[in-house]
Amino acid sequence: MEYKSKEAYYQHLTTRAALPDGFLCSALQIEFIPAEKPGKAKMNLSLILLEEETRNFGACFTSNSFPGAPVLIGRKRLSGESIRGVMINNKIANVGVSGGVDDSLGLLAELAGHIPCAPEALLPASTGIIGWRLPVKAMRAVLPGLAAGLKPGSILPVAEAVMTTDTFAKIRKINVGSGSILGIAKGAGMIEPNLATMLVFIMTDLHVEREELRSMLSRCVSRTFNRITIDGDQSTSDMALVLSSGLKDPVGANKFEEALFSLCSKLAADIVRSGEGVAHVVHLKIVSELPEELVVGAGKNLLNSPLVKTAVYGNDPNVGRILSALGDYLGNSGVAIDTKNLSVHLGGIEIYANGGFRLDRNKEEKLSYYLKDCSFDPAVKGYPQHERSVEVEIFLGKEGKSYEFLGADLSYEYIRENAEYRS
Amino acid sequence: MEYKSKEAYYQHLTTRAALPDGFLCSALQIEFIPAEKPGKAKMNLSLILLEEETRNFGACFTSNSFPGAPVLIGRKRLSGESIRGVMINNKIANVGVSGGVDDSLGLLAELAGHIPCAPEALLPASTGIIGWRLPVKAMRAVLPGLAAGLKPGSILPVAEAVMTTDTFAKIRKINVGSGSILGIAKGAGMIEPNLATMLVFIMTDLHVEREELRSMLSRCVSRTFNRITIDGDQSTSDMALVLSSGLKDPVGANKFEEALFSLCSKLAADIVRSGEGVAHVVHLKIVSELPEELVVGAGKNLLNSPLVKTAVYGNDPNVGRILSALGDYLGNSGVAIDTKNLSVHLGGIEIYANGGFRLDRNKEEKLSYYLKDCSFDPAVKGYPQHERSVEVEIFLGKEGKSYEFLGADLSYEYIRENAEYRS
Numbered sequence: 134m135e136y137k138s139k140e141a142y143y144q145h146l147t148t149r150a151a152l153p154d155g156f157l158c159s160a161l162q163i164e165f166i167p168a169e170k171p172g173k174a175k176m177n178l179s180l181i182l183l184e185e186e187t188r189n190f191g192a193c194f195t196s197n198s199f200p201g202a203p204v205l206i207g208r209k210r211l212s213g214e215s216i217r218g219v220m221i222n223n224k225i226a227n228v229g230v231s232g233g234v235d236d237s238l239g240l241l242a243e244l245a246g247h248i249p250c251a252p253e254a255l256l257p258a259s260t261g262i263i264g265w266r267l268p269v270k271a272m273r274a275v276l277p278g279l280a281a282g283l284k285p286g287s288i289l290p291v292a293e294a295v296m297t298t299d300t301f302a303k304i305r306k307i308n309v310g311s312g313s314i315l316g317i318a319k320g321a322g323m324i325e326p327n328l329a330t331m332l333v334f335i336m337t338d339l340h341v342e343r344e345e346l347r348s349m350l351s352r353c354v355s356r357t358f359n360r361i362t363i364d365g366d367q368s369t370s371d372m373a374l375v376l377s378s379g380l381k382d383p384v385g386a387n388k389f390e391e392a393l394f395s396l397c398s399k400l401a402a403d404i405v406r407s408g409e410g411v412a413h414v415v416h417l418k419i420v421s422e423l424p425e426e427l428v429v430g431a432g433k434n435l436l437n438s439p440l441v442k443t444a445v446y447g448n449d450p451n452v453g454r455i456l457s458a459l460g461d462y463l464g465n466s467g468v469a470i471d472t473k474n475l476s477v478h479l480g481g482i483e484i485y486a487n488g489g490f491r492l493d494r495n496k497e498e499k500l501s502y503y504l505k506d507c508s509f510d511p512a513v514k515g516y517p518q519h520e521r522s523v524e525v526e527i528f529l530g531k532e533g534k535s536y537e538f539l540g541a542d543l544s545y546e547y548i549r550e551n552a553e554y555r556s
Numbered sequence: 557m558e559y560k561s562k563e564a565y566y567q568h569l570t571t572r573a574a575l576p577d578g579f580l581c582s583a584l585q586i587e588f589i590p591a592e593k594p595g596k597a598k599m600n601l602s603l604i605l606l607e608e609e610t611r612n613f614g615a616c617f618t619s620n621s622f623p624g625a626p627v628l629i630g631r632k633r634l635s636g637e638s639i640r641g642v643m644i645n646n647k648i649a650n651v652g653v654s655g656g657v658d659d660s661l662g663l664l665a666e667l668a669g670h671i672p673c674a675p676e677a678l679l680p681a682s683t684g685i686i687g688w689r690l691p692v693k694a695m696r697a698v699l700p701g702l703a704a705g706l707k708p709g710s711i712l713p714v715a716e717a718v719m720t721t722d723t724f725a726k727i728r729k730i731n732v733g734s735g736s737i738l739g740i741a742k743g744a745g746m747i748e749p750n751l752a753t754m755l756v757f758i759m760t761d762l763h764v765e766r767e768e769l770r771s772m773l774s775r776c777v778s779r780t781f782n783r784i785t786i787d788g789d790q791s792t793s794d795m796a797l798v799l800s801s802g803l804k805d806p807v808g809a810n811k812f813e814e815a816l817f818s819l820c821s822k823l824a825a826d827i828v829r830s831g832e833g834v835a836h837v838v839h840l841k842i843v844s845e846l847p848e849e850l851v852v853g854a855g856k857n858l859l860n861s862p863l864v865k866t867a868v869y870g871n872d873p874n875v876g877r878i879l880s881a882l883g884d885y886l887g888n889s890g891v892a893i894d895t896k897n898l899s900v901h902l903g904g905i906e907i908y909a910n911g912g913f914r915l916d917r918n919k920e921e922k923l924s925y926y927l928k929d930c931s932f933d934p935a936v937k938g939y940p941q942h943e944r945s946v947e948v949e950i951f952l953g954k955e956g957k958s959y960e961f962l963g964a965d966l967s968y969e970y971i972r973e974n975a976e977y978r979s
Contacts, residue, residue: 169920195887196887196888197883197884198892199879199880199882200887228879229879229908229912229913230912231910231912262876263876263879264875264876264913365862366877366880367887367888369879369883437788438788439788439862439970440974443971443974444974447974447975453685456792457620457651457686457789457791457792458789460622460623465619470621487654489653489654490687494593494594543862545971548866548869548966551863551867552870
């Protein structure tokens with residue numbers, strides 16, 4: 134459904150922002166003077182807290198070999214007995230800084246005193262510039278206020294506080310049984326330009342046991358957040374966290390996982406759609422019998438190809454680039470393409486089949502109109518942006534499993550956002 | 557050495573353009589009307605020919621799973637008894653077209669009649685748009701002229717004929733013993749925007765046996781052309797060909813391979829430097845004890861990171877992105893980084909050591925000046941472009957083998973070139 138203005142869309146967003154039972158949240162902003170750069174800077178702090186500690190929580194972290202301090206701390210606390218909540222800051226990622234882990238731990242310990250709870254029951258999450266140190270003093274000063282501000286109701290203040298250059302707040306909610314699952318996300322790519330962090334926080338009042346919750350999260354993340362790509366860079370700080378208050382009766386495991394998967398899919402799509410500088414979202418479907426790892430690699434490689442991305446940006450149905458990018462990845466993996474059983478569709482139009490391209494002047498014109506129609510123009514299309522995406526379908530062989538991926542084009546705005554931010 | 561104008565640089569180029577003994581060449585241009593698009597188009601045809609057939613030749617081809625017709629033909633002819641030469645066309649790559657192989661074979665057979673030689677002794681090479689069919693009729697009409705135009709002397713006409721949007725012709729020559737090795741290249745990336753083909757033709761009058769020549773070519777290609785990257789896309793038509801006329805006495809194998817490696821290094825650097833839209837060339841050195849495959853993967857991934865590339869374009873010493881891109885690749889490969897023994901330099905300035913960034917306001921300013929100084933401004937810097945490159949050095953551990961890579965930044969011009977070409 135599309136809305137005429139961003140305001141109208143935001144009004145709609147509030148209808149899905151209600152915290153599940155047993156959750157509180159709080160958010161505020163500070164001003165500080167960074168040690169690394171002249172002038173003032175702003176940072177948002179926010180807090181998601183359970184009314185009671187829970188042992189039913191789980192998290193997936195970045196596999197980047199150069200992880201931030203919050204990821205190092207989070208990985209350890211994953212094996213802890215129980216958890217109470219998570220403190221999030223934007224602006225500085227706390228990565229690659231001597232003393233970064235101690236900075237985070239010190240802040241959490243102090244915050245725990247104001248709640249009160251055990252310091253080990255709090256997780257940190259940060260996004261922003263790599264190599265800068267957290268402004269610990271300025272952050273400490275507002276911790277009492279952050280704790281005092283906790284209330285039930287809407288997650289919207291937190292969904293907005295975690296944003297950097299995301300173009301809209303990302304909130305999704307699914308009602309299941311007598312409870313609900315609520316998720317918010319901070320977008321990946323073309324974001325706070327020192328990195329492209331994805332932060333996802335999922336809250337539910339439905340009771341789910343820890344081990345089950347963790348395996349469901351892991352499966353859902355691998356099929357949703359791990360299949361979106363904006364610029365191919367996995368950040369040092371990516372994390373997805375799930376917390377269950379357990380106040381509502383459990384639903385069947387299948388039913389819960391289905392809802393969790395649907396929630397993650399929607400948030401993942403929101404992340405791509407809200408990337409600044411995205412003029413087209415690309416939805417790629419590959420049907421193949423090849424091993425999953427190969428198909429996922431090929432799909433992401435295709436969506437990350439600068440030649441494919443710039444063609445889409447230019448509304449140019451330059452379909453040779455799609456085949457070339459696919460062949461590049463598969464060739465390097467030692468896989469031959471059976472071109473006789475390869476077929477490719479763009480916007481539902483067949484462009485390759487039976488061992489050759491199926492193109493003519495008329496089709497090329499149609500494809501070009503199709504690409505233009507999938508680009509985002511708020512004056513024409515309303516909000517939320519990118520309800521329509523460029524659909525690419527590739528059948529590698531006659532049958533097989535179906536995989537879906539989301540990506541974006543490569544625009545002048547992307548370069549502006551990422552080249553000019555700090556200069 | 558830098559020249560004030562492009563003309564002065566071209567004058568200098570002619571000093572290294574002399575064909576080795578036993579080689580002839582020819583080039584001409586045709587106009588034709590493509591079946592796929594209204595209006596006229598231009599295509600260059602060229603021919604490199606040995607005076608006598610040789611069994612001492614070798615080639616490396618793209619590993620793309622969607623190879624063009626010339627690659628399919630070339631791979632077969634590699635096992636043939638001997639070779640006489642190669643016919644090259646730009647504008648259309650002859651990829652993904654039903655009948656493409658027959659088109660190429662027919663043209664070679666007809667050309668062979670005009671030389672005369674056995675049709676199997678000729679190789680095809682094509683670069684340009686994927687999915688279009690060769691204008692066989694228009695090409696056939698000029699084959700007698702192409703054969704008649706063969707002469708010894710300068711390779712420059714061919715080096716220019718194979719160009720598309722390359723900003724300068726690429727010719728390198730090395731004298732060894734009583735003979736020489738001459739190489740020309742058509743650049744990769746940001747080129748004829750349907751793909752980013754690299755074509756390399758190397759000619760020598762020094763006698764080298766086939767098997768030895770082939771293993772030397774393979775080793776040199778893997779350490780030079782396979783370590784450059786502009787946009788990470790390996791084309792459907794990449795090839796590197798070496799031909800020996802054997803008219804001059806052999807030099808030692810080591811001596812020849814050293815010269816061949818040096819020639820390939822220089823041509824590879826020329827390819828990156830002549831990419832349209834390249835504002836900075838990036839020269840990356842990694843010292844590591846990790847397996848070669850991992851280091852090569854990490855190096856290329858770093859140079860392909862859009863976040864790193866845009867930062868370099870913006871003269872922004874956003875060093876966190878370098879570490880994040882490195883950690884992304886190594887993490888996905890299951891390799892932990894020992895940050896204590898990691899050190900990173902940018903332009904000779906230490907930016908990371910002993911487990912933390914080594915940055916301050918003064919250093920950041922220096923780094924920003926350094927990046928500006930490495931960008932290309934013909935009015936100030938003269939030709940050839942990019943004599944200076946951005947030097948990044950990464951020591952992964954205390955010691956190890958040294959690997960070198962060349963890449964480029966990501967500029968507005970890249971997007972313009974690749975998004976707007978066909979629209």
